Amino acid sequence: MIAGDSMTGAVNFAVGVGTLLLQNGLNGAITTDAVNTGTVTINGGNVTGTITAVALVNIGPNPVTFGANVSSTNVVLTNNTSSLTVGSNVVLTSAVTTANPNNGVLN
Numbered sequence: 001m002i003a004g005d006s007m008t009g010a011v012n013f014a015v016g017v018g019t020l021l022l023q024n025g026l027n028g029a030i031t032t033d034a035v036n037t038g039t040v041t042i043n044g045g046n047v048t049g050t051i052t053a054v055a056l057v058n059i060g061p062n063p064v065t066f067g068a069n070v071s072s073t074n075v076v077l078t079n080n081t082s083s084l085t086v087g088s089n090v091v092l093t094s095a096v097t098t099a100n101p102n103n104g105v106l107n
Contacts, residue, residue: 022041025045040056047065049067051070051071052069052071054073058076063084068087070092077099079104
């Protein structure tokens with residue numbers, strides 16, 4: 001699924017493979033029916049809800065802010081300009097890597 005503007009609502013990945021592309025953030029939570037399921041790509045904006053048990057979260061070329069706890073297998077800064085800010089009192093439980101050496105910023 002592709003959300004071109006800021007998306008509002010909850011997203012759930014059923015067992016198996018699923019993909020969500022957020023162009024400008026999400027006002028809602030992302031959950032899964034099984035641990036390590038689904039791929040979320042966030043190209044910019046704020047994510048106000050929790051992200052739980054997602055396999056992969058890609059951070060695109062524009063700044064992204066997590067406003068609630070995130071639990072995923074991997075978070076990848078995919079671009080030299082990728083910028084991920086983890087909000088105050090927010091817990092990020094994930095391996096954080098870059099697609100290429102010296103990519104992105106983690107705040």
